[in-house]
Amino acid sequence: MDFKVNGKAVSYGGDAEMPLLWYLRDIAGMTGTKFGCGEGLCGACTVHVDGAAVRSCQTFMEDVEGSNITTIEGLGSGDKLTALQKAWAENDVPQCGYCQSGQLMQAASLLSENPNPSDEEIVDAMEGNICRCGTYERIKKAIRQAAGA
Amino acid sequence: MSKHLENVSRRGFLKTAGVTSGLILAAPMLSNHVMAAARGEEELVSSGYLAIKPDGTAHVFVHRVEMGQGSRTGLPQVVADELEADWGRLHIEAAFGDKARFGDQNTDGSTSIRKFYDAFRQAGAAARMMIEQAAANEWGVSVSDVEAKKHRVINKITGKSEDFSKFVVAASKLEVPKDVQLKKKADRTFIGKPQRNIYMKQILTGGTQFGQDTIRPNMVFAVAARPPVVGGKVTSYDKAAAMAVDGVLDVVELPALEMPALFKPVGGVAVVASNTWAAMKGREALNAQFEDGANASYDSAEYEKQLWKSIDGDSVTHMKRGDVDAALEGASKTYSADYYVPHQHHIPMEPPAATAEWNGDDLKMWVCCQDPTSVQETVAAFVGKKPEEIYVEATLLGGAFGRKSKPDFAVEAALVAKAVGRPVKMVWSREDDVRHGYYHTVAAQRVNVGVKDGKVTAWKHKAAYPSIGATFNPAADQPGAFELGLGLLDMPFDTANMQVDTGKAPAHVRIGWMRSVANIQQAFAVGSMVDEIAQGEGKNTADMWMELIGFDRKINPSVDLVKQPGAPRDPQYSNYGESLERHPVDTARLKAVLDKVVQMSGYGKDMPKGKGIGISVHRSFVSYVACAAEVEVTDGELKVTNAWMAVDCGVAVNPDRVKAQMEGAVLFGMSIAMHGEITAKDGAIVEGNFDGYPVCRMSECPPVETAIIESDAVPGGVGEPGVPPVAPAITNAIFAATGKRIRRLPIKDQLST
Numbered sequence: 072m073d074f075k076v077n078g079k080a081v082s083y084g085g086d087a088e089m090p091l092l093w094y095l096r097d098i099a100g101m102t103g104t105k106f107g108c109g110e111g112l113c114g115a116c117t118v119h120v121d122g123a124a125v126r127s128c129q130t131f132m133e134d135v136e137g138s139n140i141t142t143i144e145g146l147g148s149g150d151k152l153t154a155l156q157k158a159w160a161e162n163d164v165p166q167c168g169y170c171q172s173g174q175l176m177q178a179a180s181l182l183s184e185n186p187n188p189s190d191e192e193i194v195d196a197m198e199g200n201i202c203r204c205g206t207y208e209r210i211k212k213a214i215r216q217a218a219g220a
Numbered sequence: 221m222s223k224h225l226e227n228v229s230r231r232g233f234l235k236t237a238g239v240t241s242g243l244i245l246a247a248p249m250l251s252n253h254v255m256a257a258a259r260g261e262e263e264l265v266s267s268g269y270l271a272i273k274p275d276g277t278a279h280v281f282v283h284r285v286e287m288g289q290g291s292r293t294g295l296p297q298v299v300a301d302e303l304e305a306d307w308g309r310l311h312i313e314a315a316f317g318d319k320a321r322f323g324d325q326n327t328d329g330s331t332s333i334r335k336f337y338d339a340f341r342q343a344g345a346a347a348r349m350m351i352e353q354a355a356a357n358e359w360g361v362s363v364s365d366v367e368a369k370k371h372r373v374i375n376k377i378t379g380k381s382e383d384f385s386k387f388v389v390a391a392s393k394l395e396v397p398k399d400v401q402l403k404k405k406a407d408r409t410f411i412g413k414p415q416r417n418i419y420m421k422q423i424l425t426g427g428t429q430f431g432q433d434t435i436r437p438n439m440v441f442a443v444a445a446r447p448p449v450v451g452g453k454v455t456s457y458d459k460a461a462a463m464a465v466d467g468v469l470d471v472v473e474l475p476a477l478e479m480p481a482l483f484k485p486v487g488g489v490a491v492v493a494s495n496t497w498a499a500m501k502g503r504e505a506l507n508a509q510f511e512d513g514a515n516a517s518y519d520s521a522e523y524e525k526q527l528w529k530s531i532d533g534d535s536v537t538h539m540k541r542g543d544v545d546a547a548l549e550g551a552s553k554t555y556s557a558d559y560y561v562p563h564q565h566h567i568p569m570e571p572p573a574a575t576a577e578w579n580g581d582d583l584k585m586w587v588c589c590q591d592p593t594s595v596q597e598t599v600a601a602f603v604g605k606k607p608e609e610i611y612v613e614a615t616l617l618g619g620a621f622g623r624k625s626k627p628d629f630a631v632e633a634a635l636v637a638k639a640v641g642r643p644v645k646m647v648w649s650r651e652d653d654v655r656h657g658y659y660h661t662v663a664a665q666r667v668n669v670g671v672k673d674g675k676v677t678a679w680k681h682k683a684a685y686p687s688i689g690a691t692f693n694p695a696a697d698q699p700g701a702f703e704l705g706l707g708l709l710d711m712p713f714d715t716a717n718m719q720v721d722t723g724k725a726p727a728h729v730r731i732g733w734m735r736s737v738a739n740i741q742q743a744f745a746v747g748s749m750v751d752e753i754a755q756g757e758g759k760n761t762a763d764m765w766m767e768l769i770g771f772d773r774k775i776n777p778s779v780d781l782v783k784q785p786g787a788p789r790d791p792q793y794s795n796y797g798e799s800l801e802r803h804p805v806d807t808a809r810l811k812a813v814l815d816k817v818v819q820m821s822g823y824g825k826d827m828p829k830g831k832g833i834g835i836s837v838h839r840s841f842v843s844y845v846a847c848a849a850e851v852e853v854t855d856g857e858l859k860v861t862n863a864w865m866a867v868d869c870g871v872a873v874n875p876d877r878v879k880a881q882m883e884g885a886v887l888f889g890m891s892i893a894m895h896g897e898i899t900a901k902d903g904a905i906v907e908g909n910f911d912g913y914p915v916c917r918m919s920e921c922p923p924v925e926t927a928i929i930e931s932d933a934v935p936g937g938v939g940e941p942g943v944p945p946v947a948p949a950i951t952n953a954i955f956a957a958t959g960k961r962i963r964r965l966p967i968k969d970q971l972s973t
């Protein structure tokens with residue numbers, strides 16, 4: 072399979088049923104995408120496939136042929152953070168940080184589809200991403216701030 | 221059980237099996253000589269926690285782990301403040317396990333700041349004084365004529381200043397002062413000021429290194445099939461079938477668990493592969509079979525009946541004031557209520573993971589552990605090494621909440637890596653995490669209260685729940701004083717007749733501590749009962765609390781404790797391992813936080829039908845927290861619409877992080893109140909993932925407003941104390957909104973049935 076990860080062309084010839092999550096973490100060595108549940112229940116492993124947020128634990132290698140995958144490592148460019156990432160820092164959103172890659176990827180996808188979401192739309196979009204530390208209110212604030220930016 | 225199994229001694233359990241005499245909580249004092257040998261001649265070393273390089277870079281060794289609570293930002297703030305440092309010139313080192321150098325590293329019990337505030341201040345102040353002295357020597361002036369400011373020393377006579385780096389080498393040759401001059405509150409530069417998480421950039425860009433993220437050269441991945449019942453053993457497995465899976469490299473049997481469970485691995489069979497996915501497929505192919513052993517009959521529904529029988533049955537009395545039975549007999553009105561809180565699980569977002577790398581006889585490990593020294597001690601016993609011979613680095617922790625202070629998973633990694641001769645990352649899946657936990661206990665409590673002439677005259681409280689002690693000593697078959705001391709033995713009431721009793725409750729799963737521990741169920745029962753009495757007496761619940769707490773005073777709970785037969789000494793209230801002089805039980809501080817949330821929330825005002833505000837207050841981990849929760853119940857649907865927290869934790873080193881912890885505590889407490897229930901059937905845990913064990917999601921999250929009480933008291937805990945008052949505040953709010961009293965958690969669909 073040939074596809075792109077953060078703009079870089081890669082190919083993979085192993086188990087076609089392997090979830091993208093394990094390709095990214097164990098084979099590509101990109102551990103920014105986190106393992107939380109393996110069942111699409113928590114959103115920690117969220118990445119973008121052709122711009123759309125997906126759970127990488129439920130996305131199989133056979134389905135990524137020809138696609139452009141963006142992970143948290145490729146959300147900004149190098150040291151340059153996106154407005155969303157900056158808003159995240161300014162609101163001191165993270166606590167332990169583990170779910171935050173997935174939260175950011177989900178939020179980035181929301182804003183690219185809907186640049187000015189209502190509170191209800193934010194909650195709808197983010198409902199699948201669990202944070203056990205309880206950073207939800209700050210996530211909402213950061214998304215609102217980035218949307219207004 | 222020994223009274224010394226206090227909360228703080230969770231850390232001491234394994235090694236001392238109930239005796240905590242060897243506990244080192246304070247920072248060890250190292251001689252200049254030892255420190256210089258450890259760090260190199262030219263560095264300024266003022267303690268094991270601080271070494272300043274000749275270029276002025278201040279290396280801060282944060283020996284506590286980071287799991288979201290902020291220790292690796294807060295402790296450097298404390299050093300930086302006293303050092304008069306420039307924040308940008310700190311280099312924060314995530315310290316490895318080294319008890320001799322760092323002292324206690326067990327990051328639980330909300331201890332990082334409260335136990336090490338003094339030591340980190342001392343480290344910073346001593347280094348600052350040495351640099352000032354070196355500058356004074358260089359300039360030929362008195363030390364009172366120089367002053368450190370933001371990584372520079374100012375000559376107050378000439379007005380000129382020089383960078384710290386100019387004086388580091390000379391300062392490194394001076395004696396480390398024993399009596400340090402700490403800065404005045406008005407001069408503080410970092411303590412008490414919000415400081416951004418030092419890992420922010422990595423978190424935003426995917427650069428964080430959690431235990432699940434460790435990568436070592438030539439590393440392979442392992443998962444394990446474990447006995448579903450604690451104490452069970454493997455009977456058969458198909459090694460060939462597992463090996464036939466593409467990518468599977470080996471199959472390694474783990475040692476069966478011999479009781480007591482301690483922090484030992486539970487046994488089973490590990491499958492090693494070139495990636496986690498292949499290892500998981502190999503595990504399925506393995507078709508491992510188990511015999512269940514003595515805990516196979518554990519069934520949550522049946523066990524609850526047993527707990528209530530224990531509540532009806534024989535009692536052991538732990539605390540006694542006056543004559544509670546006579547007072548109940550003579551009461552004009554009595555209240556009796558039964559409260560039930562089922563098993564809970566930590567379910568941190570990052571499931572446990574550990575990586576082990578053997579190089580000949582040398583062992584290095586990277587573990588998302590709460591205590592690297594406990595990993596050293598636990599692993600050492602399995603691999604025939606001394607603890608100090610094993611290098612253990614605590615990675616970042618993707619949440620922990622107590623689960624990751626039990627390093628069973630680290631032992632697995634060390635054994636499997638040894639067997640396969642390559643570095644191994646032992647990966648726990650979510651199901652592994654939920655089904656092989658150290659669960660928060662399952663608790664039944666009965667509270668009987670007597671009122672005479674409008675005044676509460678009797679409070680009799682009985683609790684039956686499996687003890688954490690059982691994980692370490694199978695003879696522990698009912699709540700221990702170290703658990704009752706978390707909210708029952710220290711009930712802050714000025715009530716003439718009180719008694720705290722326990723009933724039998726043997727454990728059938730591994731019981732562990734979870735964020736705020738026994739305070740969870742005990743604050744729920746106490747906070748609910750105060751509301752019940754208030755309602756029965758036609759009083760406002762805030763007034764009821766004030767009446768029960770009584771006049772402003774400092775309480776010594778030890779005076780009413782009952783000496784158990786055969787106990788060597790009179791029982792002492794544990795006070796979270798602190799002296800009552802340093803951290804008194806201060807009723808004025810307790811009342812102040814309650815007053816604050818009443819004021820913030822408008823508690824007591826008229827609310828529309830279906831809406832209500834509930835309050836509760838609790839002291840734990842030597843801090844005081846009150847919660848007010850506002851709920852709306854529509855057609856049996858519960859929505860927590862607002863929450864207010866007031867916290868008095870003494871000096872709040874990093875106020876924004878204190879607020880974040882209170883916000884997190886509301887969500888953690890809401891998950892317990894609304895959803896949390898781990899159940900066992902035929903000895904095995906039924907739930908497996910976030911579907912079976914849900915936690916609160918964004919749509920459930922209310923806005924949380926937090927007030928930090930301005931205080932000069934020494935710092936108390938922050939990570940845990942927010943949790944206990946949340947559940948009773950919510951259920952009291954439900955009563956205010958609907959008239960329905962919730963006495964068993966979780967609330968789940970109780971409002972619609």
